[in-house]
Amino acid sequence: MDIKQNLTHIESEIKLACQRGSRSEDDIAIIAVTKYVSVETASKALDAGIRHIGENRAEEGTAKIEKLDKPATWHFIGSLQSKKVKHMIDKFDYIHSLDRISLAKEIQKRMPEGRKMKCFVQVNVSGEESKSGLSPEDTLSFIKSLEEFPAIEVVGLMTMAPYTENPEETRPVFRNLRLLRDSIKDLNLSHAPCLHLSMGMSNDYVIAVEEGATFVRIGSSLVGKE
Template identity: 60%
Template sequence: MSVKERLSNLQEQINDVCNRCDRDISSVQIVAVTKYVSIETTAKALDAGLIHIGENRTEGASRKWEELGDRGVWHFIGSLQTRKVKQIIGKYEYLHSLDRLSLAKEVDKRLEDGQVMKCFVQVNVSGEESKSGLSPEEVIPFIKDLEPYKHIKVVGLMTMAPFYDDPELTRPIFRKLRNIRDEVQSLELDHAPCKELSMGMSNDFTVAIEEGATFIRIGSALVGKE
């Protein structure tokens, strides 16, 4: 099945979910996770009409960005080491894994006047030791501490749910993230409008959309693994 055909199937599923929970389909953005596929397959994703491209390795993505960077909006979705920040500056519009002040400080230092990195604060809602991110209780203090970093804009929150055979089991995790997002929004912080929710992947995106996801990160179900 081609990327275009997979995208059509995915859009049908998103449309069904949005109709079911009375959401506008335009409120859900697809981030094509291309970390396991070639430059050619990534190009096919862009050819199919996808805009948002997600990568989680600075090394593996450099050639893709050099060849295709001006064709899409690039998201860095993996854990980012502070020493590698310079490799994403000027290339990625979104960072989905902001989880510590040292990383915020380095991003802020590397950006020039007028530049802003749109950041999602990563939250480890499930509490799994294998996952990065802040605990739910740490989120609001952390976001308040980001205020001095003028090049950082907290556009939303991100989480990764555990993999379950039954996606319904992810619902409490996605709902918890939405509730935290709403708390942040209620603070009306200029540096943290926090309107977005980056949550849901190939196996659980329908539940994530029902719980308010605005960005879903889709890999194999969209671009395969070649």
């Protein structure tokens, strides 16, 4: 597994996708999803030039951060139980899975005074029962309700598209999230600038970038599995 070579290929694919969508590749951040790999592999990812790391479990992710001890921006990308917030709140820079008030309350309670947690609101655009997240119809009212939690900044929306052998089939999911994000961003809510879109994984990140992704979450095709 040559992470540097994988990164070069992914960056090339993103560059082409940006050209097709008249976007700047500088607007897209690659999150290396390291939940299935060792601390050593995560370290190699940072040495290869990656600056964003994604983990999906609170205790395991926190332990990896402490062991790695290298400059990085850490993203919590999995479903987050309220009782787990205390284990990770002072280690991660972003949470990609805010989808209920009980979780917002716990983030507010645990966040160090004077700091804000950058959060993506998770939206279940596809409507799959197996996926977490708000329905698109409930997303705006939920975001408006977050105004009462000053420790939370809604930086964008996140979704997971259905896995499919033909990535083109994911395009409507990503497009609909972008349209929803645009409608919320246009409201100019002070607590929810909603500038970003966290969408696209190893099998569909090219389509996600074409449709407006600003963060793509890539695991196996970047850092592999161990």
